[in-house]
Amino acid sequence: xxxxxxxxxxxxxxxxxxxxxxxxxxxxxxxxxxxxxxxxxxxxxxxxxxxxxxxxxxxxxxxxxxxxxxxxxxxxxxxxxxxxxxxxxxxxxxxxxxxxxxxxxxxxxxxxxxxxxxxxxxxxxxxxxxxxxxxxxxxxxxxxxxxxxxxxxxxxxxxxxxxxxxxxxxxxxxxxxxx
Amino acid sequence: xxxxxxxxxxxxxxxxxxxxxxxxxxxxxxxxxxxxxxxxxxxxxxxxxxxxxxxxxxxxxxxxxxxxxxxxxxxxxxxxxxxxxxxxxxxxxxxxxxxxxxxxxxxxxxxxxxxxxxxxxxxxxxxxxxxxxxxxxxxxxxxxxxxxxxxxxxxxxxxxxxxxxxxxxxxxxxxxxxxxxxxxxxxxxxxxxxxxxxxxxxxxxxxxxxxxxxxxxxxxxxxxxxxxxxxxxxxxxxxxxxxxxxxxxxxxxxxxxxxxxxxxxxxxxxxxxxxxxxxxxxxxxxxxxxxxxxxxxxxxxxxxxxxxxxxxxxxxxxxxxxxxxxxxxxxxxxxxxxxxxxxxxxxxxxxx
Numbered sequence: 001x002x003x004x005x006x007x008x009x010x011x012x013x014x015x016x017x018x019x020x021x022x023x024x025x026x027x028x029x030x031x032x033x034x035x036x037x038x039x040x041x042x043x044x045x046x047x048x049x050x051x052x053x054x055x056x057x058x059x060x061x062x063x064x065x066x067x068x069x070x071x072x073x074x075x076x077x078x079x080x081x082x083x084x085x086x087x088x089x090x091x092x093x094x095x096x097x098x099x100x101x102x103x104x105x106x107x108x109x110x111x112x113x114x115x116x117x118x119x120x121x122x123x124x125x126x127x128x129x130x131x132x133x134x135x136x137x138x139x140x141x142x143x144x145x146x147x148x149x150x151x152x153x154x155x156x157x158x159x160x161x162x163x164x165x166x167x168x169x170x171x172x173x174x175x176x177x178x179x
Numbered sequence: 180x181x182x183x184x185x186x187x188x189x190x191x192x193x194x195x196x197x198x199x200x201x202x203x204x205x206x207x208x209x210x211x212x213x214x215x216x217x218x219x220x221x222x223x224x225x226x227x228x229x230x231x232x233x234x235x236x237x238x239x240x241x242x243x244x245x246x247x248x249x250x251x252x253x254x255x256x257x258x259x260x261x262x263x264x265x266x267x268x269x270x271x272x273x274x275x276x277x278x279x280x281x282x283x284x285x286x287x288x289x290x291x292x293x294x295x296x297x298x299x300x301x302x303x304x305x306x307x308x309x310x311x312x313x314x315x316x317x318x319x320x321x322x323x324x325x326x327x328x329x330x331x332x333x334x335x336x337x338x339x340x341x342x343x344x345x346x347x348x349x350x351x352x353x354x355x356x357x358x359x360x361x362x363x364x365x366x367x368x369x370x371x372x373x374x375x376x377x378x379x380x381x382x383x384x385x386x387x388x389x390x391x392x393x394x395x396x397x398x399x400x401x402x403x404x405x406x407x408x409x410x411x412x413x414x415x416x417x418x419x420x421x422x423x424x425x426x427x428x429x430x431x432x433x434x435x436x437x438x439x440x441x442x443x444x445x446x447x448x449x450x451x452x453x454x455x456x457x458x459x460x461x462x463x464x465x466x467x468x469x470x471x472x473x474x475x476x477x478x479x480x481x482x483x484x485x486x487x488x489x490x491x492x493x494x495x496x497x498x499x500x501x502x503x504x505x506x507x508x509x510x511x512x513x514x515x516x517x518x519x520x521x522x523x524x525x526x527x528x529x530x531x
Contacts (some may be wrong), residue, residue: 028351045360070248118500125361127402166441170431174497175428177436178207178216178233178363179284 018032035128048145049129056091063095089119107163110136114166117173133174135174140167186387193383195416197376198291201239203424204368208435209295212239212380213288216278218487220364221345227488232362236349238370240466242377244342247385247470249378254386259335261474263327267520268475271454272482273489275462278454280486280496281447281506282306282430283436284431286391286461290410290446292437293302293419296429299437299444305444306455310452312391315399317456322524324457327475329477335472338480343412346374350369385471389413390464421502440501450513457520 002010041113044157066075076099083092093116101109113136122128144167151160173179200209210216223234251257279285282303284292289307292300348356349370359365367373383389387409394406421427428434438444455461458479460468465483468476490496494510502510 030386041358041360122361127365128361159513164441169499171433172437173434175433175435176208176366177283177434178210178213178219179436 053129058094059086059089060091063099067095067099067102072099074104075099079165090116090123093119094123095102101139106146108138110139110143110166110170112164113139114169117170121179124176126176136170137174140171143167183263185194185199187405187413189416190380190387190389191412191429192416193380193407194287194389194413195294195418195448196420197342197380198249198287199294199424199426201368201376201419202374202426204372205292205366206368206386207363207366208426209292209297210255210284210288210363210436211289211291212463213284214466215285215487216288216363217246218276218462218484219280219491222484222488223359223364223491226286226355226492227484230256230491231357231359232364233491234357234359234365235367236345236356236358236386237367238346238349238373239377239380241342241345241349242374242379243381243384243463243466244470245346246338246378246383247379247467248339248342250382251471252474256385257332257333257335259330259472259474260327260475261330261334262325263475264324264446265475265478266478267324268458269482269485271458271464271520272462272479272515274509274516275451275454275458276486277490277495277509277513278447278450280464280490281502281510282444282451283497285316286448286451286464287463290391291417292434294414295421296427297434297437298369298429298431299434299439299441302441302444303448305441306394306448307392307452307469309445310446311395311448311456314392314453314456315396317521317525318396318400320525322521324520324524326500330474332472334474338469338477338524338528347480381467381470384463384467388464390460392452393459393464395452396456419424436499437499438499440497443502443507446514447506447510448470450510450517453517454513457517469529 010105017116020032028115049052059078063075063078063082064076066072076096079092079099081097083096084114086092097109097116100112116132117123122130122131125131126133144164147160147164147167151157151164194212200211202208206212207216217237217240219228220235220237221240221357222228223230244286248257284288284303286307289300289303293304339424352358375396388405389409390405391410394410397403397405398407418427431439451461458465458475460476464478465479469480490506490509493505493509494503495506496503497506
């Protein structure tokens, strides 16, 4: 049997529930879309990517032109200058990896791809326009067979082991999962 | 017994099918169902850590709790108990997630990874089995946490109510709930499919009591194979579905969300196995029990959530490059904590 205090408590509870429900409902009705930028997070992200790609095109214009002309050594020198002044820019390591690959330096190229991906996980995110996974995967079979051959010749070589480790790291990252 | 056996096997089969298919429909590869990953995602979504790529409320988690709750209520198994060493359970839950983060996956994901051909999970299986065996030895030697007692029903409704609140957050998308648009957070199956899968598996897991560590523990303690049959059914089904959906990739290298530090994987899963035996259930089982009125499991779940937030914020985890330094130290701290608990409760047991 409820006494007077129980009844008061129930009334207070119902009152609090009604007030809370009323406030939440009013907030939902009146809240405008522009007050909730998070609801457009997909659009915001798309614009961020577009801005980043445009910035990269501007920053690395000279490097890209030199690369197109086949002047790899000069492009690398220019790239080193950019890396010196902006070591935080992960895209530089992607270009460096491409240039090193063009020069036939597959092992260093793989190392640079790893450096880039460790700095910017979007490079291995299939949903990102920055995704480079397919390009890297094309390099891996050749690099791996070359390194495995070298490993047989020099079994204790730490450089070869480290290079193979870079390949396995890239394979794991590109495979996806929850990292 | 035959009926329970059937239920454990059915739950195992459902887990096997569901965990692989949910990856096919959008969840991260080899991580269709993973309690530690899901809790890390939830912690990010609640802004308990700031890694937006790991921020998403996984509807499966809500489904597990509500499925277990609904079935427990329907079958009159909703028994509200608690009060057994709450702070110890909280920290064991915390350290279980540390162990999972260093391996990169809970025991459920360990089975999924193995069934997908990921040989790096072998060290995890051996580690977890050793941890469970160690725990079982101590149970035989009289190590038990404090006895639980019956509590008023209101206590049992809080965790299911929190699950409903999370569901409301998914529907209403309030600004303080974060959802990553890149990385693992962006990889998810449709919400309704995830929720339905969670409800079904949660319901069956409540009835069967399926638990990965529990299966091995019962076998080591009593040579009892009911739950172990469910674990084996889970593995075999996941293996078949992995092949059927072309997600099977045999080998050590190129496995998603894995690393090659097998020693740390082993040690991390020793921690998970040992701590799970002390608190009576793997992370998945704790979630299910929290839904069916077990307040101790609810406290453990909160500890796991705290762990999920801090493994990201303090880098007490592994990446594809291997375990972070903080992760290694945290695993060792977890094992030290387990040892202290065991030594104390062994002494207490002798006094009684």
